[in-house]
Amino acid sequence: GNYIRPNRTALRSYKERVKIVQEQHEIMINQTILRLSEKCHINAKSNIFKQFSERLQACLMLHYMTPLPFTEHIRAQRDLQTMKLIRRKLKKNQLLLRETDKGGNLYVAHVNEFEEKAIEYRLKTGAYEELSSSPIEEILSKVTRLLNDLHAKPNQISPQQYKKMIPSRLTVELAYMYYNPKTHKNPITLRPIMNTIHAATTGISRFLDQSIRPLFDMHAEPRPIIDGGHLLRQLEQYVRNGHLKPTTLFCTADITNLYTMLPQDESLKILEEFLLEYHYEKVQGISIKVILQLADLVLKETAFVDGNKFYRQIIGGAMGSPFTLTLANIFMWKWEKNAICGALESHEIYGRYIDDIFFTFNEPKAKIEVVIKKANGFHPNIKLEANIGNCVSFLDLLINNKNGILCTSVYHKPAAEPCVVPFISDHPRHVFSNIIQAALLRAVRYSSTLDIFEKERRAIRLMLLYNGYPSTYIDIHFGKFFGNAISQSSMIPFIDNENQFLIMRSRLLPRPSVKERETQHRIAAVRLNEETKVTNDKEKRTTITTMQKQNKANKFANTLFLHYTHEKRLHRMKREIHKIFSETFQGTLAMDLRLIVGHRNHRNTGHELVQKRPPPTMLKPIPLPNRLNMSLNFYEGPFPSVDQVYHNERIIPSPLTITDKTCEYILSDVVRQSKMLLGFGIPIITILLCLMLIIRSICSKYYWKKDEQQTENLQQDSKDLKQVIIHQDEPEDLSVVINPKMKLLATI
Numbered sequence: 101g102n103y104i105r106p107n108r109t110a111l112r113s114y115k116e117r118v119k120i121v122q123e124q125h126e127i128m129i130n131q132t133i134l135r136l137s138e139k140c141h142i143n144a145k146s147n148i149f150k151q152f153s154e155r156l157q158a159c160l161m162l163h164y165m166t167p168l169p170f171t172e173h174i175r176a177q178r179d180l181q182t183m184k185l186i187r188r189k190l191k192k193n194q195l196l197l198r199e200t201d202k203g204g205n206l207y208v209a210h211v212n213e214f215e216e217k218a219i220e221y222r223l224k225t226g227a228y229e230e231l232s233s234s235p236i237e238e239i240l241s242k243v244t245r246l247l248n249d250l251h252a253k254p255n256q257i258s259p260q261q262y263k264k265m266i267p268s269r270l271t272v273e274l275a276y277m278y279y280n281p282k283t284h285k286n287p288i289t290l291r292p293i294m295n296t297i298h299a300a301t302t303g304i305s306r307f308l309d310q311s312i313r314p315l316f317d318m319h320a321e322p323r324p325i326i327d328g329g330h331l332l333r334q335l336e337q338y339v340r341n342g343h344l345k346p347t348t349l350f351c352t353a354d355i356t357n358l359y360t361m362l363p364q365d366e367s368l369k370i371l372e373e374f375l376l377e378y379h380y381e382k383v384q385g386i387s388i389k390v391i392l393q394l395a396d397l398v399l400k401e402t403a404f405v406d407g408n409k410f411y412r413q414i415i416g417g418a419m420g421s422p423f424t425l426t427l428a429n430i431f432m433w434k435w436e437k438n439a440i441c442g443a444l445e446s447h448e449i450y451g452r453y454i455d456d457i458f459f460t461f462n463e464p465k466a467k468i469e470v471v472i473k474k475a476n477g478f479h480p481n482i483k484l485e486a487n488i489g490n491c492v493s494f495l496d497l498l499i500n501n502k503n504g505i506l507c508t509s510v511y512h513k514p515a516a517e518p519c520v521v522p523f524i525s526d527h528p529r530h531v532f533s534n535i536i537q538a539a540l541l542r543a544v545r546y547s548s549t550l551d552i553f554e555k556e557r558r559a560i561r562l563m564l565l566y567n568g569y570p571s572t573y574i575d576i577h578f579g580k581f582f583g584n585a586i587s588q589s590s591m592i593p594f595i596d597n598e599n600q601f602l603i604m605r606s607r608l609l610p611r612p613s614v615k616e617r618e619t620q621h622r623i624a625a626v627r628l629n630e631e632t633k634v635t636n637d638k639e640k641r642t643t644i645t646t647m648q649k650q651n652k653a654n655k656f657a658n659t660l661f662l663h664y665t666h667e668k669r670l671h672r673m674k675r676e677i678h679k680i681f682s683e684t685f686q687g688t689l690a691m692d693l694r695l696i697v698g699h700r701n702h703r704n705t706g707h708e709l710v711q712k713r714p715p716p717t718m719l720k721p722i723p724l725p726n727r728l729n730m731s732l733n734f735y736e737g738p739f740p741s742v743d744q745v746y747h748n749e750r751i752i753p754s755p756l757t758i759t760d761k762t763c764e765y766i767l768s769d770v771v772r773q774s775k776m777l778l779g780f781g782i783p784i785i786t787i788l789l790c791l792m793l794i795i796r797s798i799c800s801k802y803y804w805k806k807d808e809q810q811t812e813n814l815q816q817d818s819k820d821l822k823q824v825i826i827h828q829d830e831p832e833d834l835s836v837v838i839n840p841k842m843k844l845l846a847t848i
């Protein structure tokens with residue numbers, strides 16, 4: 101599913117490629133002008149931008165219009181035809197293509213099979229109720245009204261917070277649900293995923309998540325498990341402290357449908373309890389009462405489209421909404437303290453990664469089963485499926501207790517396929533080297549011995565060869581990773597010394613992963629921005645000064661980023677853009693900026709083939725009449741603050757909902773315009789009617805005189821005709837003498 105068809109735009113028509121060039125050119129030029137005008141104070145209308153624009157456009161046209169080599173052109177056509185053939189077969193046979201829940205592979209099944217499993221899931225959880233019509237207007241009205249009310253009241257939410265949370269009627273959509281199959285389970289079940297990117301409550305959900313998740317990361321006890329490396333370091337410390345014994349057991353447990361079975365009202369109460377326990381009367385300047393109001397709205401106004409029907413979620417939160425994960429973590433913070441942690445010794449390891457639990461136990465297995473049974477009875481919505489033993493898997497880590505010796509390795513699920521991004525995929529080159537480096541790094545950190553690592557290294561090599569990576573390419577990047585630790589007596593790069601491997605592992609294991617660094621940054625940001633309760637001005641000034649010193653300078657402050665959509669045939673364009681920029685802006689302040697030319701990727705085959713989105717008519721709200729839209733968007737009257745939003749860096753009336761005040765202003769405006777129209781319109785219409793009557797009388801006189809003249813002519817012609825008839829025996833030219841006009845009649 102990660103494969104990207106190479107050079108896809110080369111098959112487009114000339115006009116389509118010209119349009120692509122114009123779009124790419126416009127994006128890069130606008131970004132350049134904006135950045136250089138701001139940082140280097142170069143006039144946006146300067147000729148230097150015109151020169152850069154012309155050279156950049158010529159560069160883009162050259163690369164996009166150059167024809168492909170014959171073999172690459174044939175390959176691009178073959179991939180396109182294959183993609184079209186797959187689409188036709190899926191449509192003809194009523195098949196659905198979905199990405200698997202864990203593994204990134206693609207799964208094909210009949211539409212009816214997905215529908216049956218979806219119905220079974222809805223009946224089992226009882227978390228959804230079917231609706232007769234779309235609730236988008238109702239939800240949009242509730243969200244906008246609450247935010248407007250909070251914005252109108254003093255010291256509730258700031259204008260910046262209001263701007264982050266308020267939805268836009270122009271882009272808002274109803275959420276929709278799709279299902280990813282869990283192929284690693286038998287029988288195969290479905291994981292529901294709700295797309296809430298453009299939902300009316302997404303702005304509020306994202307704001308709450310960004311505000312409360314760092315607080316949970318900082319205060320939560322026991323600490324959540326961030327990833328496999330984070331757990332492995334805890335296990336290593338557990339061994340060093342002498343707690344690992346031959347009889348030590350490991351227990352992993354999976355929480356069934358955590359997001360869906362989350363009790364809504366109880367979760368909000370626990371959220372309030374969490375904030376009060378750690379003495380947070382306000383979060384980001386917002387009181388707990390308002391926080392709970394916003395959280396309640398996010399939880400209870402979750403509606404979505406599934407197939408061709410509308411549903412509302414009445415239990416739990418949307419799996420896909422940012423705030424749902426944070427609320428689930430806080431709910432489980434209360435549950436695990438009472439249900440499990442009290443039964444464990446203080447030196448035992450306990451941790452949870454979302455809905456997966458891990459803990460160690462130095463008691464008989466029967467006692468652990470009692471603990472699990474008690475935990476299952478603690479709350480009716482939280483049920484555990486536990487696995488107890490000397491050898492267990494948690495996330496991507498396999499943990500084994502071999503007679504008091506900890507052995508760890510990389511865990512591969514039985515349903516996992518040896519698939520990574522294929523080497524022929526149209527990705528930037530650094531993606532392939534990063535895949536190799538990441539796989540080797542995980543293998544070194546997770547492998548407790550050299551033998552285990554060697555098995556994983558061979559598996560990585562076979563996986564890369566299976567996905568088309570050249571053997572020489574693999575050896576080069578293996579050599580770069582191991583450096584001086586590899587054996588010098590072999591042509592194939594590998595480590596043959598146990599001590600060297602353990603030294604390398606001890607150096608790499610303590611390094612935090614990307615997820616750990618993100619968590620640390622969130623916690624650090626909260627500590628810097630916490631509201632001080634000290635009233636002494638001197639202490640306040642000292643705190644502010646310390647915070648400013650601790651803030652790191654933005655390393656991208658003097659950087660210009662330009663992006664284009666990557667294709668294999670455009671690999672030289674990056675260097676040429678750098679050359680054009682340096683030659684054009686030579687001798688200006690722009691040379692002080694660092695230019696970084698980045699890539700965007702085309703859609704991969706998974707996104708091309710997997711159809712999740714329902715028809716837009718089911719997602720969008722009913723469009724307002726054009727007249728009303730114009731009044732809402734462009735009215736410049738003195739609207740009260742309750743109906744104002746910040747849009748396009750200026751205050752305009754909210755186009756999101758129609759409140760009573762808004763209707764009054766619009767109606768008064770319509771009445772005023774109607775009076776003006778009547779006041780000026782009646783005299784104008786009267787004048788026009790008078791003019792029409794005058795013109796009509798003049799025309800009537802003219803046509804009357806014309807008709808009278810024609811009548812006289814006809815009478816005269818009739819007399820002449822009689823004269824012709826009377827004198828028909830006379831010479832032929834007599835009619836001419838009588839009347840030259842009657843010559844033809846006389847001849848007849």
